[in-house]
Amino acid sequence: MTTGTPHIAQRPKRADGRRNYDAILAAARTAFEADGSEASLENIAARAGVAIGTLYRHFPTRASLVEAATRDGLADLVARAERLAASPDPLEALSEWMEQAVRHFSTFRGLVGILAQSMYDEGTPSHAMCNAMHRSGADLLRAAQAAGRVRPDLTPGELFDLLSGAAWVREQSLPDRDGSPRFLRLVLEGITTRNPEP
Amino acid sequence: MTTGTPHIAQRPKRADGRRNYDAILAAARTAFEADGSEASLENIAARAGVAIGTLYRHFPTRASLVEAATRDGLADLVARAERLAASPDPLEALSEWMEQAVRHFSTFRGLVGILAQSMYDEGTPSHAMCNAMHRSGADLLRAAQAAGRVRPDLTPGELFDLLSGAAWVREQSLPDRDGSPRFLRLVLEGITTRNPEP
């Protein structure tokens, strides 16, 4: 449980600051994908060609660096949900969105744990984005339920538990192994209604 | 990927060694439940009243300490499966076993990740126990499938992915929150057959 308003990293205005900020983010993404969310910060700074203090200036906590590194992916997910909301097939829309969600949550080891925590901890940098994503996913779920395609008692919170579980299983097999898309299919088949309404 | 034969901790024969071994194990269990599998080893040694070298003598790797601390729970799980195999209701038997499995996998944060790795990494201390558990669970699954109560295309590997995912979701909410027994119920309802054979 974190407290207070979380720090959200901002791209600096001054040219040298912006250059370093971008270099750190690029190095962080590479390091996270190789070593997971606990990748060495000193190593990230070194690869970005900056001193460790510069990394801390832009990203005062590890969580703020992870947030900045995954912000775009989460924003994409929200945008995708908004486009899919117009789909004529709400179950297909939900499935596609869930696939993308699981893929993003398992971008690197440790991410899905951070996101799961952020979901219910307001003091966390990723909390705002997680909330937006939660809302957009809940809309797709509601539509699929209204069409009688998904069991009506499934809550958005449960949907995210299922997505997180699927992402975690996939994450376990990173980077080499394939990643059990079968898990998500089982979940999907498990939550669709047994006797679709005529 | 670990390599070579893993170290399996053994309870020493000499009285002083046995006393320390037991004290370390008790301290480790407490620490793991409070801080997860990454709990400080120095802290565990201190709480057990031994020097850090003594901890390393008995448990040369963190994985060997985790294995020793969770060995009994896994053995219980195997024994339970053997008793449940005689049950007249194979679906009920499978469900009960899955519940206990998820509960054990989420004894402390980080355990389910270690077990999931151990499942396919022979060089890991928990590999042997994980294999035994896998076999005993597979037997219950096969029985439930033979009775037409569980979808026949579900493999034991997939069953363990589902169990691991459920345990991970539960682990996320440790120690305070309740732990989503709903996840497992959704999974169970998802894998039972839709049109049970007459």
Place this chain on the structure above:
DNA sequence: ACCTGAACACCGTTCAAGT
């Protein structure tokens, strides 16, 4: 056989000094 604890390595994090 077993125990101790100093020694080393590595990394996170802060902060005074600088441009």
Place this chain on the structure above:
DNA sequence: ACCTGAACACCGTTCAAGT
């Protein structure tokens, strides 16, 4: 406003010396 890197703290891990 931003950068640098020394300094400190903490912890994992090894090993020489001891009983």
